[in-house]
Amino acid sequence: MLAIVKEIKDVIKWRELLWQMTSREIKARYKQSILGYFWVILNPLAQMLVMSFAFSLILRIPTNAAGNIPYSIFLFVALLPWNLFANSLSSACGSLVSSSSLITKVYFPRSILVLSTIIAKIVDFLFANIVLIFYMVIYQIPINFNLLWIIPIFFIQQIFTLGLSLFFAAANLIYRDIQYLLSLGLLLWMYLTPIIYPADLVPSQYKIIFQLNPMAVIVNAYRQTILGGGVPNYTSFIIAFLLSLIVLILGLSYFKSREKLFADNI
């Protein structure tokens, strides 16, 4: 816990750099493409359409939660946060390696490199949500105050993402295989998370796997609050929060223990 407070103080001291790095990330990425930022919307939209076709029309996966919710929205609500998680993690994993020329030359808190990639992905995520909002208006999905739950849910997701990102970024600097391992892991993980299917379809003897998977709890919580207008399952929610916090503490302490050797290992 103490390490987290210290790191936060360090990052605040270097906030100008964090800001510059984040805007570099955002500005540079789409500068050369014609559609520019439109890609962040187009990408999940295309993904959603094809997946809806495959899983709803062909495999006929039910949405359960409420009969009148179209599968495409049901999928999208979970897919967007999952994409945020997966994209953050995979780009954070390469963030130290791609800035190796900086790491060997100038001192600054290295966690800024990881943080700035994650923040840039959050900006993408916010843009991608425009489509979701649009969709929800068209289909007139009712919302209520329980929607505010998405704030703590999002917060937990970011704690979890940051913890894992710090770990993978530092580990990838030593063994570059980590990035390939991660993309395989993310692919499998996606199927073990109720994104394309509703959580209630999971047989009860396997429920434990989903309770211990913070992403499953998070994704399910988004659905319950946005589409169902209900509240998340408190027990699972608290377990997910504690697990995420542990992951962050472990991730950060691993990162800090390796940090001094980053320049040696590149």
Add this chain to the structure above:
Amino acid sequence: MNDTVIKFKNVTKKFSLLSQKTFKEFIPALIKGEETKKGFTALDDISFEIQKGETIGIIGPNGSGKSTILKLIAGVMSPTTGTVTTQGKISPLIELGAGMHPELTGRENIYLNGAILGLKRKDIDKNIENIIDFSEIREFINQPVKHYSSGMYMRLAFSIAIHVEPEILLVDEILAVGDTDFQAKCFKKMEEFKAAENVTTVFVSHSLGQVESFCTRVIYLNHHQILFDGDPSKAIQIYLADTENK
């Protein structure tokens, strides 16, 4: 008041180079019981102190640990044993342009690099005109730096680094690039720092002429140790004698 700005106390730097960078190489090596780490000593029990306002040259053959010393001062690396203490704002001029992003414009890169060197936005706002003027590339400043020539790149990077108002300036071989006019300009600026007396410069170069004319004290490194520390011309003499004897 203590005027020591850089202090190395019994500093040893060992690199444990991983011989295998991927699992494919690592796992068989582990099974066969081969060594997975190779040790390499870059600096061996080195101690020295640098006072405020000094202009220090570090000379020695390739691989003698010159750049490692700069990296230890910059705080980028940590010593294996011993301690390195520094006081004041450090501006590394080590391989200029490390923080440049090719897709961003010159102006955007000034802000980015300034932040990397620890500047606040308002400090950069205050200095940006000076930086652009010094670099002499005003007409290209709003273009992406990927269109710059390497000379222009270097001008911009040098301009940023010297406008950080450094207290410790680390210079590594940078003046090898750029045209003669700009080189002269850089040296003039560094002479100003030297005269200012509150700036400490650590200068690593293979150009012994530059070192002799510019530095007030020279550290000669070889075989990972300090073989001489003091008068520039004497240091160079010993270094040259060592090279000839080989």
